[in-house]
Amino acid sequence: MHCAAPFPHSNPGVQLTVDLGPRSYPIHIAPGLLARAGELLAPHLGGGRVLVVADATVARLHGETLLAALRAAGIDAVLTSFAAGEPSKTLATAERLWTACAEARLDRSGCVIGFGGGVSGDLAGFVAACWMRGVRFVQIPTTLLAMVDSAVGGKTGVDTAAGKNLVGAFCQPACVLADPTLLATMDPREYRAGLAEVLKYGVIKDPAFLAWLEANAERLRERESDAVAHAVHESCRIKAWYVQVDEFERGPRAELNYGHTFGHALETEAGYAAYLHGEAVGIGMRMACALAARLGVLRDAGLPARQDALLRRLGLPLTHAPRDAGETARLAARTALDKKSAKGRVRFILPVEPGRMELRAVEDVAAVEDAFRSALG
Numbered sequence: 237m238h239c240a241a242p243f244p245h246s247n248p249g250v251q252l253t254v255d256l257g258p259r260s261y262p263i264h265i266a267p268g269l270l271a272r273a274g275e276l277l278a279p280h281l282g283g284g285r286v287l288v289v290a291d292a293t294v295a296r297l298h299g300e301t302l303l304a305a306l307r308a309a310g311i312d313a314v315l316t317s318f319a320a321g322e323p324s325k326t327l328a329t330a331e332r333l334w335t336a337c338a339e340a341r342l343d344r345s346g347c348v349i350g351f352g353g354g355v356s357g358d359l360a361g362f363v364a365a366c367w368m369r370g371v372r373f374v375q376i377p378t379t380l381l382a383m384v385d386s387a388v389g390g391k392t393g394v395d396t397a398a399g400k401n402l403v404g405a406f407c408q409p410a411c412v413l414a415d416p417t418l419l420a421t422m423d424p425r426e427y428r429a430g431l432a433e434v435l436k437y438g439v440i441k442d443p444a445f446l447a448w449l450e451a452n453a454e455r456l457r458e459r460e461s462d463a464v465a466h467a468v469h470e471s472c473r474i475k476a477w478y479v480q481v482d483e484f485e486r487g488p489r490a491e492l493n494y495g496h497t498f499g500h501a502l503e504t505e506a507g508y509a510a511y512l513h514g515e516a517v518g519i520g521m522r523m524a525c526a527l528a529a530r531l532g533v534l535r536d537a538g539l540p541a542r543q544d545a546l547l548r549r550l551g552l553p554l555t556h557a558p559r560d561a562g563e564t565a566r567l568a569a570r571t572a573l574d575k576k577s578a579k580g581r582v583r584f585i586l587p588v589e590p591g592r593m594e595l596r597a598v599e600d601v602a603a604v605e606d607a608f609r610s611a612l613g
């Protein structure tokens with residue numbers, strides 16, 4: 237997919253901004269930022285009350301630090317929490333959070349802060365988008381996935397019986413505050429799963445960042461703080477570019493779904509408990525490479541091996557173990573149900589070379605099945 241908007245060179249010293257005209261917002265990234273949350277957020281809060289929305293784990297680990305930082309800056313904040321995990325991302329939880337908004341007497345001058353992983357951010361943003369038809373919203377991500385992906389871009393929502401993330405709203409935050417030191421308390425497997433999304437950015441948009449990952453994979457996997465801060469900065473820079481050029485995902489922003497069509501099929505077929513999202517996306521990226529090679533889209537024959545090596549070094553699984561012989565056919569059928577399929581044709585984001593992708597509608601079911609087979613353990 238070609239986009240005429242220039243893609244800026246990396247400049248790690250520069251403050252990141254998502255440039256959306258009057259709805260532009262800064263992304264602050266630095267170790268230790270949480271303690272400065274009050275001073276950094278005060279200009280964005282509108283002077284009203286603040287409701288911090290966190291899951292119970294994040295509330296227990298980091299809630300007091302955030303509340304103390306806000307109160308030290310004279311910000312009137314209360315925290316409400318919900319049970320950690322994807323099953324909480326529902327309308328029922330959102331309704332409890334709207335009750336919390338009422339109890340906190342949050343009016344139009346108020347602000348909701350999403351404090352946690354993607355579940356907290358998606359829920360809090362949806363609650364903010366609907367409460368009084370929209371109040372201010374701030375994201376303070378605490379998982380790697382949330383720092384590099386979900387906190388930036390304004391997609392919010394809940395899961396319903398109809399499917400994951402089908403009900404929601406675009407609600408851009410007024411500010412994003414990412415403190416990489418918070419990742420020290422993350423479960424190692426959850427952390428590594430987030431690294432798949434980091435690798436995705438290098439492959440889809442930025443060969444220089446891909447090369448940096450090759451030079452720093454072990455440091456990143458071991459959570460060395462300067463490496464983590466750089467990876468979060470570069471990932472946010474690339475995500476911000478996609479959001480700026482295509483806020484509502486009608487064009488290039490779809491490239492962010494590289495590996496996701498295959499990954500979603502794996503997650504649903506294997507059961508959501510089997511894979512973390514990032515793990516399934518990593519395997520899905522291998523399958524996308526295989527499909528690109530088969531369809532003659534892939535020009536850089538060295539890319540699959542580079543991507544495999546990085547997945548391995550970052551501690552991510554490379555293969556999927558099928559339960560029976562019929563699984564590849566079932567997986568291929570599942571891709572047809574993907575949100576990105578149109579008029580019966582499944583659309584895949586396929587790599588041409590590092591930094592260049594192609595959106596391809598594919599009708600060749602045998603080719604899709606072969607792509608799934610390419611990464612079976």
Ligand SMILES: NC(=O)c1ccc[n+]([C@@H]2O[C@H](COP(=O)([O-])OP(=O)(O)OC[C@H]3O[C@@H](n4cnc5c(N)ncnc54)[C@H](O)[C@@H]3O)[C@@H](O)[C@H]2O)c1
Nearest residue numbers: 293320321353354355356378379381382386391418421422
């Ligand atoms: N809005 C978007 O653009 C977007 C993009 C990608 C994913 N998502 C959504 O994000 C969600 C997944 O996000 P996630 O992986 O962050 O899941 P999550 O929010 O459930 O967090 C994962 C686990 O980590 C715990 N946790 C969070 N921060 C921690 C910390 N600092 N220390 C210790 N534990 C911590 C949480 O309590 C939770 O148990 C999905 O619902 C997905 O749909 C949204």
